[in-house]
Amino acid sequence: MSRMLITCFVLATLSYSGVASALTLTTEDYPPFNMPTDGGKVGGISTEIVQEALKRAKLDAKIELLPWERSLSMAKSQADVCVYSAVRNAEREKSFKWVGPLVADEITLFAKADSPIKISSLDDAKKYKVGAYNGDAYGDFAEKQGLKMERVVQDVQNLPKLAAGRIDLWVGGAKSGMFKAGREGFKGKIKPVFQLGDPKDSEMWLACNKGMADEVVNKLNDAVKSIVNDGTAERIGKKYQ
Template identity: 55%
Template structure:
């Protein structure tokens, strides 16, 4: 049965007081498993939402769109987001949920060796739009070839269209294994301090203080009582 546009929109909207939690494909922290948004960060947040007695809609979108929607819509959050200086005032922050060291990956058979990130300037380095890890590498003076989404970078690395790929140490290796490239990529160099590599839940600044505090308290309880560590252990 067809419905009028406004009615369809109302049906698609979450219920009153429901949160919208947006993310990207960034395994093992956030990803689709059996058609459902899952991963370490997602499991932490699902548990926190339950403990807080809230309801939430989880959606996986391109990263730049997730960030933009969370910055513009109340009761909407985005994860797993690096808490960078550029983003600090755009959101209310909960976490950190997880940590993933920044790395440059090359093909296992590549002869590339780097003593510093700056040495990567001579190579073609792949990243993706709105990614804070890519922003960090660019601040070191390295020009990036930015793809619309990170899923494009592994095929580009395999085909030689890029020489190096910016990714998290954990996430990069997980993605390579998932996409059938187990043993075909290696970490050339790692970088970044905790503030550059920790990932958070970033909520719209218009979220009410009461709702934010309830969610924050629940997330902290999941992080502190060992539950989050148990989620992480499932993906090792």
């Protein structure tokens, strides 16, 4: 074999190995699914499921906690990058290869705990100003239902706005909304008033760059299915209740 052919073979082998072992996973601070830990790492339900899936698939990855729009952008534009916990919707469907679902978190409208607001239908909600954040699929979903949205850069800005009466409602996940309120000092100060959409609208996935090798995506999907089927996913979720 010529030296040139040997060199090409080595480079190709290294390139393939890089696909299989040098993944980057991006995410946001979205408790209890993905969030910083006291040790400076990333934890949460989705994170633990993803880490277990990587272990079972015999893959390595680094996890970066970033603003959500940047996390999405990296997964769309950079090879070997995936983002979680991403809602799988029509707008995103063709932009990624999908692994999951990892978790679900019903789309919910929250009001202040002492608010007189009562909502029994979508039409009732349309008269109120709803807080969301940039790039959030739940906010996008609510907006498409005809709700009046007011966006911020990061979701944690919405709780003080709700408390101050600058927005009437806040759209979030049933689990994550209450968890965030407790963490940010608003425990007992918000209440769910209405649920939007079908439960499948709230399923969240690992969304991988379109250039990700199918073999890697298939390995991760098989691993996630095994995690769900053997009860590991349920045990992880209970740790955060």
